[in-house]
Amino acid sequence: MVPGPRDRRKVRRIPGRPRxxxxxxxxxxxxxxxxxxxxxxxxxxxxxxxxxxxxxxxxVTYQLSDWGPTFNADxxxxxxxxxxxxxxxxxxxxxxxxxxxxxWNATRTQDGRSVTVTHPTGYNTSxxxxxxxxxxxxxxxxxxxxxxxxxxxxxxxxCTST
Numbered sequence: 095m096v097p098g099p100r101d102r103r104k105v106r107r108i109p110g111r112p113r114x115x116x117x118x119x120x121x122x123x124x125x126x127x128x129x130x131x132x133x134x135x136x137x138x139x140x141x142x143x144x145x146x147x148x149x150x151x152x153x154v155t156y157q158l159s160d161w162g163p164t165f166n167a168d169x170x171x172x173x174x175x176x177x178x179x180x181x182x183x184x185x186x187x188x189x190x191x192x193x194x195x196x197x198w199n200a201t202r203t204q205d206g207r208s209v210t211v212t213h214p215t216g217y218n219t220s221x222x223x224x225x226x227x228x229x230x231x232x233x234x235x236x237x238x239x240x241x242x243x244x245x246x247x248x249x250x251x252x253c254t255s256t
Contacts, residue, residue: 151175152253154184154246162237165192169211171248172226179221184211185247190239200229 152175157168173179188207199218200211211229213219218227246253 152179152248152251154248154253154255156242156246156255158240158242160235160240164232164234165240166230166232168228168230170226170228171221171253173221173223176223178223179249181219181249182213182221182227183249185209185250186243186245188243189241190235192233192235192240194231194233196233197231198229199227200231202231 151173153172155170155172159166159168169184171182171184186209188209191207194202194204194209197211200214202209202211204210213227221227243255246255
């Protein structure tokens with residue numbers, strides 16, 4: 095999703111604590127008005143609206159601790175649905191040239207800015223309903239270019255991000 099002028103973004107900074115990023119939520123459309131068809135008033139062409147898309151029953155929280163050329167990230171995936179998520183996988187794109195140097199409680203592959211994080215072998219492979227899993231990583235970046243990914247895609251479906 096590309097941020098637009100109506101997206102809501104909050105960045106909360108508490109001295110001595112890592113930066114917390116609240117990412118934009120998808121906008122919901124409300125449809126369009128139907129116009130009466132009469133001989134005296136031609137029907138205007140309706141304005142196209144976006145079809146609402148159902149968000150996956152999940153939430154991803156990304157907390158960033160930025161120290162210029164290095165950083166740590168703490169990521170939590172919460173299953174807000176009623177069915178378990180088996181063999182979870184989380185994909186995202188870094189906004190800058192960040193590179194993961196170490197990861198815990200998960201495995202990862204990285205190709206440029208694209209990252210896919212997968213459950214560790216043997217544990218935390220499933221996320222029960224109304225439960226969560228957590229992993230973290232350390233990385234490098236160029237000073238001033240570090241930021242939170244704009245969107246997260248667990249198991250191929252867009253998810254709410256905070």
